[in-house]
Amino acid sequence: MTLYEQIMAVYPELTAEDFDYRFGTIGLSDDSDGLGAYISKWNYSKPIPDGLKLGK
Amino acid sequence: MAKQTFTTGQILTAAQMTSLQQTAMGGGSTTAKTASYTLVATDAGTVVQMNSASATTITVNTGLFAAGDTVQIQNVGSGVCTVTAGTATVSTSATLALKQYDAGSLYFNSTSAAIFFAVDAADGMANVLTTTGDTIYSSSGTTAARLGIGSTGQVLTVASGIPSWATPSSGGSSFVGVKCTQSTNQSITNATTTVLTWDGEDFDTDAFHSTSSNTGRITIPSGKAGYYRILGLVSSDGSATGTRYLMVYKNGTSVAESILTPSTIFPSNTVSTVLNLAVADYVELRYNQSSGSTQPAYTNGVYGTFTAQFLGA
Numbered sequence: 001m002t003l004y005e006q007i008m009a010v011y012p013e014l015t016a017e018d019f020d021y022r023f024g025t026i027g028l029s030d031d032s033d034g035l036g037a038y039i040s041k042w043n044y045s046k047p048i049p050d051g052l053k054l055g056k
Numbered sequence: 057m058a059k060q061t062f063t064t065g066q067i068l069t070a071a072q073m074t075s076l077q078q079t080a081m082g083g084g085s086t087t088a089k090t091a092s093y094t095l096v097a098t099d100a101g102t103v104v105q106m107n108s109a110s111a112t113t114i115t116v117n118t119g120l121f122a123a124g125d126t127v128q129i130q131n132v133g134s135g136v137c138t139v140t141a142g143t144a145t146v147s148t149s150a151t152l153a154l155k156q157y158d159a160g161s162l163y164f165n166s167t168s169a170a171i172f173f174a175v176d177a178a179d180g181m182a183n184v185l186t187t188t189g190d191t192i193y194s195s196s197g198t199t200a201a202r203l204g205i206g207s208t209g210q211v212l213t214v215a216s217g218i219p220s221w222a223t224p225s226s227g228g229s230s231f232v233g234v235k236c237t238q239s240t241n242q243s244i245t246n247a248t249t250t251v252l253t254w255d256g257e258d259f260d261t262d263a264f265h266s267t268s269s270n271t272g273r274i275t276i277p278s279g280k281a282g283y284y285r286i287l288g289l290v291s292s293d294g295s296a297t298g299t300r301y302l303m304v305y306k307n308g309t310s311v312a313e314s315i316l317t318p319s320t321i322f323p324s325n326t327v328s329t330v331l332n333l334a335v336a337d338y339v340e341l342r343y344n345q346s347s348g349s350t351q352p353a354y355t356n357g358v359y360g361t362f363t364a365q366f367l368g369a
């Protein structure tokens with residue numbers, strides 16, 4: 001399950017616009033360094049889901 | 057002839073007329089001198105020609121000449137002849153010291169004041185040019201010298217204080233830059249901004265890129281700080297859903313972005329910018345797609361590129 005899918009499973013009300021690179025409230029990034037994707041921005045009104053964190 | 061005072065009814069002789077013509081043309085009666093000399097009233101309208109191997113003077117005193125009188129002074133000797141104010145004043149914007157073959161005209165504004173108009177024999181520059189493309193420069197003071205044309209590709213430079221043609225040591229306009237390549241496409245997770253990686257180079261003049269570590273980066277090596285043109289291209293599968301972003305990041309911060317709302321036709325993003333980069337600065341291409349599912353970013357072959365071109369310091 002991707003990071004995007006994990007978040008959507010908790011907050012199914014989120015839309016593609018919430019994840020938009022420029023205008024979204026949530027940013028996901030992958031630095032291609034082998035460490036996988038991480039949350040790089042969280043401005044959504046609800047908390048980061050359990051088990052996830054901001055940054056690598 | 058020397059200045060005359062003519063009287064009414066006087067008839068000029070042929071010799072007088074000839075002498076007057078010569079005087080009017082700047083020649084006329086010439087008095088040769090071989091030693092320092094003080095002008096006298098009868099020198100008015102004549103040429104005083106100094107010829108001495110030693111330094112001499114020609115002295116100008118007051119009360120001898122009328123306003124409008126002239127005396128031509130020439131120096132044909134190797135010794136410098138200097139026009140010297142005695143009791144009269146002598147003004148000039150040039151030198152009063154006449155080298156060999158220099159000359160001048162002493163013009164009296166009044167009985168006590170004269171102006172010296174000098175002609176320097178070196179004022180006219182000798183032509184040293186011999187060949188097409190030759191250039192003139194001063195080799196020492198007012199001495200003109202010839203610089204022959206250089207070879208194709210050479211540039212004008214200065215060596216030991218004089219100009220010369222030289223071949224640029226660094227080869228002049230040699231290209232500096234890198235073009236990164238990728239052998240396979242890269243899988244991009246939906247809505248996840250991902251650093252694009254590159255496993256090869258078409259060219260890399262100065263080890264800007266590594267294929268073994270931080271393969272997404274172009275890093276500025278030592279001695280190559282300056283302005284760079286950055287070019288990025290990436291393509292993706294046709295999908296009318298979401299957007300496609302391609303960004304240039306400098307040291308982890310976005311500095312240029314392109315956005316594409318795709319269609320079902322194979323969409324391509326391009327991004328281009330010019331950056332002032334210091335040594336150890338790095339740039340990356342990052343890609344974001346929101347098609348709703350994982351999609352390939354085609355960075356391989358003709359579909360993708362990551363290029364940096366050095367423009368200058």
